[in-house]
Amino acid sequence: MNKSKVRILLSQLFLCLILVTNSSYAAVPEIELRIRDHLFFPSTLEIPANQKVKIRIFNEDPTPEEFESFELNREKIIVGNGQAVVFIGPLEPGEYPFFGEFYPKTAQGVVVVK
């Protein structure tokens, strides 16, 4: 097999892998969360129960922050003046606290699932 054939085959395989593994065909509701002065805005996120949600986090501080939650089983660094995406759920109704690991004293929030 020549190089271009191998390349085509590899890209097809990769595409298949994405199609098989990627589950986000249906539109996933997106909510925004902002980090400013090491605080989360809003600090309470309300999301529907039993539904996957995409959280887009904007870090407006120049310093990096780590979005972390033991209850949600999530952990992710958001670079300074950057953004990141975290998928959560589907979740049962309840409260799921999260915090900024680099500034845990101020950066606190909660996901309320209703």
Next chain:
Amino acid sequence: MFINGVVIVLQEILEAALMLSLLLSFLHYINRAYAGQTYMRRTWVTYSIVIGVLFAWIYSVNFSRVSEAFDYVGLEITNATIHSLSSLFLICIAWLVPSREHAGFQLNSGHRAQLLTVCMIAVVVLAILREGSEIFQFGGGVLGRDEATSILSGGLIGAGIGVCTGVLLYYALTGLPARLSLRACTLLLALTAGNMASQAVLLLTQADWISYSSTAWSSESLLSEASVVGQLAYALIGYESSPSWLQVGAYFIGGLFVLVSPISRTAWVNKAHWD
């Protein structure tokens, strides 16, 4: 903020230090099994730490770029790759550790030692790359702030505690009687390989690259992940209070590959080896 520096650096250093201790304990066992002869040297440890730190720095410098890739889940994809590779190399180590069970697995001892060394270097470099890049991120954000000295000295203390815990684990593992030591090392290797596979699954779920699977159980009330013991258990065996079924499955499969290796049979089944 001092304590914050201690905790964050400790968490990251601990995982890498425990991983290194486990590999060194295996090396100790191997060299002991070859009564008096050095089957494998330890010079690779220094090189892998240096390479690991260098890679971690390069990764950290490019964090923004990586983060934006794949529609802002680039970090998850990269880290899941690192975790999967770690799991794979740990399984290779289990299969390469010399034992008397290698009937159908002929490799002369020179090649085996070389391959084993490559796998161990890979595991250490990947561990430092993973954990070190987060420390660089944290450290980079701290520089220039008023409390920088306080946080960084906290970080140094955290690093110190992490390294000491690793040293303690090494002496605990190597101080045991030979067979018990091998059992403990093999079991930890299985749990670590399982942990890496499970973390890869978690990261891919977080990025929505693999489907959601329901939570298998919740043991938060028994052992909180935020507690000191919970954190230690997380670093050592990847304890999570509410894992998903897919994570549990990946953990089990990763661990199983280690537990069916020849070295496990030596540790648990083969009596002749120990008489």
